[in-house]
Structure formats: structure tokens, C-alpha cells
Amino acid sequence: MGLSPPPPARAAALDTLRRVLDRGQPLDEALTSAAGRLEDRERRFVRAIALASLRHKGSIEHLIARYLSRPLPKSGRDAHLALLAGAAQLLFLGSPAHAVVNEQVNLLGQRSKFRGVVNAVLRRFDRDGRREIGQPEARSHDLPDWLARRWRARFGEDTLSAIAGVLWQDAVPLDLTVKSDPDGWAARLGGEVLPTGSVRIATGGPVPDLEGFDEGRWWVQDAAATLPVRLFGDLSGRSLLDACAAPGGKTAQAAAGGARVTAVDRSPKRLQTLQSNLDRLELEAETVAADFRNFDREEVFDAVLLDAPCTATGTLRRHPDIGWLRGEADVAALSGAQDELLDRAAGFVAPGGTLVYCTCSMEPEEGETRIAAFLARHEGFRRAPVDAAALGLPSDAATAEGDLRTLPSHLGERGGMDGFFAARLVHA
Numbered sequence: 001m002g003l004s005p006p007p008p009a010r011a012a013a014l015d016t017l018r019r020v021l022d023r024g025q026p027l028d029e030a031l032t033s034a035a036g037r038l039e040d041r042e043r044r045f046v047r048a049i050a051l052a053s054l055r056h057k058g059s060i061e062h063l064i065a066r067y068l069s070r071p072l073p074k075s076g077r078d079a080h081l082a083l084l085a086g087a088a089q090l091l092f093l094g095s096p097a098h099a100v101v102n103e104q105v106n107l108l109g110q111r112s113k114f115r116g117v118v119n120a121v122l123r124r125f126d127r128d129g130r131r132e133i134g135q136p137e138a139r140s141h142d143l144p145d146w147l148a149r150r151w152r153a154r155f156g157e158d159t160l161s162a163i164a165g166v167l168w169q170d171a172v173p174l175d176l177t178v179k180s181d182p183d184g185w186a187a188r189l190g191g192e193v194l195p196t197g198s199v200r201i202a203t204g205g206p207v208p209d210l211e212g213f214d215e216g217r218w219w220v221q222d223a224a225a226t227l228p229v230r231l232f233g234d235l236s237g238r239s240l241l242d243a244c245a246a247p248g249g250k251t252a253q254a255a256a257g258g259a260r261v262t263a264v265d266r267s268p269k270r271l272q273t274l275q276s277n278l279d280r281l282e283l284e285a286e287t288v289a290a291d292f293r294n295f296d297r298e299e300v301f302d303a304v305l306l307d308a309p310c311t312a313t314g315t316l317r318r319h320p321d322i323g324w325l326r327g328e329a330d331v332a333a334l335s336g337a338q339d340e341l342l343d344r345a346a347g348f349v350a351p352g353g354t355l356v357y358c359t360c361s362m363e364p365e366e367g368e369t370r371i372a373a374f375l376a377r378h379e380g381f382r383r384a385p386v387d388a389a390a391l392g393l394p395s396d397a398a399t400a401e402g403d404l405r406t407l408p409s410h411l412g413e414r415g416g417m418d419g420f421f422a423a424r425l426v427h428a
């Protein structure tokens with residue numbers, strides 16, 4: 001890429017990393033606080049540095065530990081973050097070494113006692129780092145330990161390494177769901193139509209500058225995120241309740257498919273984003289700002305979608321902060337709310353209607369286990385198994401029980417997809 005970020009961007013990148021890694025702020029929020037006042041171009045640099053630092057944190061820190069003769073003390077935290085961001089610029093953004101070394105050192109201030117060590121270690125990264133980090137085994141260091149351990153136990157070493165290979169890639173493609181004519185849009189935007197039906201393009205400049213955005217011809221939605229709504233089949237003329245709807249990718253899909261959609265979300269702000277997305281797309285839905293656990297209606301619906309809040313461990317390709325911000329305890333913590341939302345959703349499914357439950361999590365506690373527990377509580381529901389091939393996916397994207405389980409390594413040769421779980425349940 002050959003990026004040479006200016007000094008304000010480098011300082012803001014350090015602040016962003018401090019906010020994410022030391023204060024637990026989500027990356028997008030940290031970027032707004034640390035870089036919100038910078039110009040567009042500088043903000044893009046900050047984002048690129050932060051993304052590469054977080055994506056490759058594991059591998060870079062593995063090398064930092066090797067290059068240091070003894071670990072940095074606690075008071076050297078800024079020096080450590082300067083090394084992390086500096087190495088990311090050298091190894092993954094192709095920034096020129098002299099600028100990276102000088103400016104990362106200068107971020108520490110004239111009186112810092114860590115200037116010498118940061119200088120020496122960054123020079124070592126410049127000399128040896130590219131070769132050492134290029135080894136395939138380096139990739140598995142990128143994954144946070146807690147996720148690597150879980151995924152190795154569940155999917156095995158080969159799949160773990162395929163997932164790590166996809167998560168390693170910095171150029172994450174952009175997926176668009178088009179209202180019609182996927183081939184035409186793929187040709188116009190220089191992309192391809194995926195077997196799942198999404199149009200995939202290389203990430204480039206700002207999304208609103210792309211052809212068709214202002215005219216509302218498509219919206220951004222990861223290929224995996226389109227699959228849950230497709231499990232309902234033909235939606236034209238059917239009523240659909242979207243229980244956790246914002247920012248509205250799935251609401252838009254259902255509305256474009258001809259459903260009469262009621263979209264509920266507890267966040268009024270996120271619901272506003274949903275409404276403006278629908279306005280741009282010239283699609284309609286009834287929107288309700290409410291906690292779905294208290295949502296009250298006489299009506300029942302032909303289709304109910306519950307895209308439940310979750311740890312989002314399936315979205316590390318675009319959100320590498322998530323693996324460092326969350327841990328094992330968060331996985332278990334959300335299951336109570338997921339059960340409650342599922343029970344509430346079940347009450348709105350018309351006889352003969354369909355409930356689709358999904359999460360963008362890789363963890364079974366937020367997917368398979370929730371559905372097993374739900375079916376044990378609700379005798380009136382049965383699973384309608386998913387056909388992976390009909391969705392354009394390999395057969396291992398459906399579990400033995402018949403649920404959808406996509407992995408980042410699915411469509412791996414084309415850049416992968418988000419890890420998603422979805423179950424289709426029919427009300428007798």
C-alpha cells in the first residue's frame with residue numbers, strides 16, 4: 001500500500017489503540033473520539049493503522065517479545081503501543097521505514113527513557129520482521145488465545161488454520177445486496193456475483209461515492225448476513241416481524257422481497273439509521289422503538305426473525321477489535337437474554353409460520369445450544385433443516401442437526417465471509 005501517515009494520524013492511532021486495548025472501547029467509538037476532528041484522509045490513515053495493529057496484534061507481539069532482551073515494564077505501555085502500531089505500518093501498510101521509526105519514537109516525547117528501545121526494535125522489524133511474519137505458522141498467533149483454543153477444539157486444526165488464513169488478510173472485500181440485476185451491478189462496479197447471490201467488490205474509497213448508492217440500488221451487507229432472511233423463502237405478501245432490526249440490512253432484504261415488515265429495535269438512534277437506510281432504498285417498513293422483551297401486539301406474523309445481540313465473534317474480518325475486547329465470560333453472559341428474546345419471538349409466530357433465529361457469533365452457546373434449549377421448552381416448534389447447496393454454500397455450512405453454520409473460511413478463496421449461525425423453526 002505504501003502509506004506514509006502524517007504525524008497527527010500516528011498520534012491519533014496510538015490514542016485509538018490505548019482506548020481499545022486499555023479502556024475497552026469498541027474500535028469505531030475509539031476512532032470517533034481519537035480521530036473525529038482530523039481530515040478525511042488522515043482519519044483513513046488512523047483507521048488503517050488501528051485495523052492492521054489489531055488484526056495482527058498477536059503475531060506482532062510474538063515478535064516484539066523475541067526482539068526485546070527483557071519485557072518492557074508497566075511504565076513502558078506507550079512504548080509497547082508505539083511498537084505495535086509501528087510494526088503494523090512497516091509490515092502491513094508498507095510505510096517507509098525512516099518515517100515510521102522516527103515518528104513512532106517522537107510520539108513518546110523527548111524525555112521518554114524508551115526512545116532507544118523503540119528505535120532499535122522497529123529497526124529490527126524493518127530488517128527481519130517481514131520475513132519472519134510471512135511464515136504460515138505466524139498467522140495462528142494473530143487469533144486471540146481464547147478464540148483459537150475454542151475454534152481448534154470445535155473445528156480442528158485444518159479448519160482453524162483456514163480461518164486464520166482468511167482473518168490474516170487486510171483487504172476485506174465489500175459485499176453488496178442488490179435490489180435486482182446482480183450481474184449488471186457486478187460489471188458496473190468491477191466485482192463478481194458470489195454463489196450466494198451477493199455482489200462482491202474490492203474495498204476502495206468511500207461507499208457513498210460508488211455508483212448506485214444515491215439511487216438506492218444496493219446496500220452493504222456481508223454475504224453471510226443475507227442468508228437468514230433467505231431461509232424464509234418467498235416473502236411476497238407475507239407479514240414479517242424483525243425483532244432486533246437495526247441498522248436494517250435484513251429489514252431491507254425482507255421489504256425488497258415483498259414482505260410487510262414490522263421492524264423493532266430498542267435503540268432509537270440505531271432505528272433512525274435503519275429509517276434513513278430504508279428511505280435511500282425507497283423501501284418501507286413499520287418501525288417500533290421498543291425493548292422486544294416488552295413488545296406487545298395482538299397480531300401474529302407469518303415470519304419472525306430474531307437476529308439476537310451476541311458477541312459477534314464471526315465478524316473479526318472487519319472488526320478485529322472484538323477478539324481482544326471480549327472473552328469467554330461474555331459468551332455465557334448473553335445467553336439469558338437470547339433465551340428471553342427467543343421465547344418472546346415464539347409468541348408472535350402464526351400457526352404454520354416460521355421463526356428464524358440467527359447470530360453473527362461462532363460460539364455454540366449463542367447458536368446450537370440456544371436452539372436445543374428452545375426446542376426443549378417449546379414443543380409446538382420443530383426444526384426445518386437448511387439446505388446449504390441451495391444457498392450456494394458447501395455442504396459443511398449446514399450442521400448435522402440442520403442449522404446453518406458459516407465460517408470465515410467459507411468462500412475462503414474469494415476472501416471469506418462472516419461466521420453466522422441460523423436455525424429455521426416452524427410453528428406446528
Ligand SMILES: C[S@@+](CC[C@H](N)C(=O)[O-])C[C@H]1O[C@@H](n2cnc3c(N)ncnc32)[C@H](O)[C@@H]1O
Nearest residue numbers: 244245246247248249250265266267291292307
Ligand atoms: C445484531 S444487531 C441486528 C442487526 C440487524 N438485524 C441487521 O441486519 O442490520 C442487534 C440489534 O439488536 C438490538 N437489541 C438488543 N437488545 C434488544 C432488545 N432487548 N430489544 C430490541 N432490540 C434489541 C440492538 O440495538 C441491535 O441493533
